[in-house]
Amino acid sequence: MTSKIALITGATAGIGEATARLLARKHYRLILCGRRQDRLEKLNADLSAQTEVITLCFDVRDKDAVKKSIDSLPDAWKSIDILINNAGNAHGFDPIQTGSLEDWDAMIDINVKGLLYVSREIIPGMTDRRAGHIINLGSIAGKEVYPNGNVYCASKFAVDALTRGMRMDLNPFGIKVTSINPGLVETEFSLVRFKGDEPRARSIYKGIEPLTADNIADIIEYVLSSPAHVVLADITVFPVAQGSSTLVRRD
Numbered sequence: 001m002t003s004k005i006a007l008i009t010g011a012t013a014g015i016g017e018a019t020a021r022l023l024a025r026k027h028y029r030l031i032l033c034g035r036r037q038d039r040l041e042k043l044n045a046d047l048s049a050q051t052e053v054i055t056l057c058f059d060v061r062d063k064d065a066v067k068k069s070i071d072s073l074p075d076a077w078k079s080i081d082i083l084i085n086n087a088g089n090a091h092g093f094d095p096i097q098t099g100s101l102e103d104w105d106a107m108i109d110i111n112v113k114g115l116l117y118v119s120r121e122i123i124p125g126m127t128d129r130r131a132g133h134i135i136n137l138g139s140i141a142g143k144e145v146y147p148n149g150n151v152y153c154a155s156k157f158a159v160d161a162l163t164r165g166m167r168m169d170l171n172p173f174g175i176k177v178t179s180i181n182p183g184l185v186e187t188e189f190s191l192v193r194f195k196g197d198e199p200r201a202r203s204i205y206k207g208i209e210p211l212t213a214d215n216i217a218d219i220i221e222y223v224l225s226s227p228a229h230v231v232l233a234d235i236t237v238f239p240v241a242q243g244s245s246t247l248v249r250r251d
Contacts, residue, residue: 004081005029005030005031006029006030006080006082006083007031007033007080007082007083007122008020008023008031008032008033008086009033009084010060010086011033012036012039012043013039013188014187014189014213015137015182015216015217018217019084019086019213019217019220020032020043021047022218022221023051023221026221028051029052029053030047030051030053030054031053031073031077032044033056033058033087033118035057035059040056040057043055054074056069056070057069059114060110060114060115061110061113061114063117066117066121079125080125080132081133082132082133082135082224083119083122083123083133084135084137084220085115085119085134085135085136085137086137087115087118088115088137088139088155088156088159089106089107090107090189090192091103091106091107091152091193092193092195093194094148096151104151107151107155108154111155111156111158111159112159112162115136115159119134122134126170127173127175130173130174130175131174132175133175133176133177133224134166134175134178135178135180135220135223135224136163136166136177136180137159137180137182138156138159138163138179138180139156140238140244140245141156141157141245142159142160143160143181143236143245144244144246160181163179177231177233178231178232179234179235180216180235181234181236181237182216182236182238183211183236183242184204184205184211184239184242184248185213185215186205186210186211186213190202206250207241207250207251208242208249208250209239209240209241211238215237216237219235
């Protein structure tokens, strides 16, 4: 049991929602952030019997909205112990020569700039208190490039570099920084990437047992429960059927 405050971006679906539900059971106090107010309200209703919850509705791409939302937190909620930068998306699956500029902007704005905007608002409080833990959700796409992954992979390589840089810059303050890099996880990810094409999205997981959002939430909780002097810095996790970003054994 803990009374620590955890802020989770992208909390309304997938890994973010699974993590919120697990941390609620562990009695973390939760600041849940997302773009969809109706989902935030449902999550609040579901979890408020287990722990204290505040919801913030904003788009991480909008730096003014990020600042305004986080500034609006009551004083008792401003000492954020844990930041989980989970918000992120893949848009499109095109070779570089035919890629959509709109898709490129969305991935860079959400995956890279959004992470930076939120982190910039939270980190100064952690450095003042000389304590905190930041968990950035990366991807195997930030370790290995694959065909048609181009800009998405670039955005996740940026997350990997930013995580390493954070760990160095924040080392003098005793702040933990962790990167979690999943392979194939079955969430809304592929449905968004393929713009609502459900058969194509389902085909990504055909013939394998992929990771689930709950699997990643379990890893996050394990990372957070490690001893004070231990930081699990960089974790890559695959389903058994996956050997790399491009090698998948299908039954």
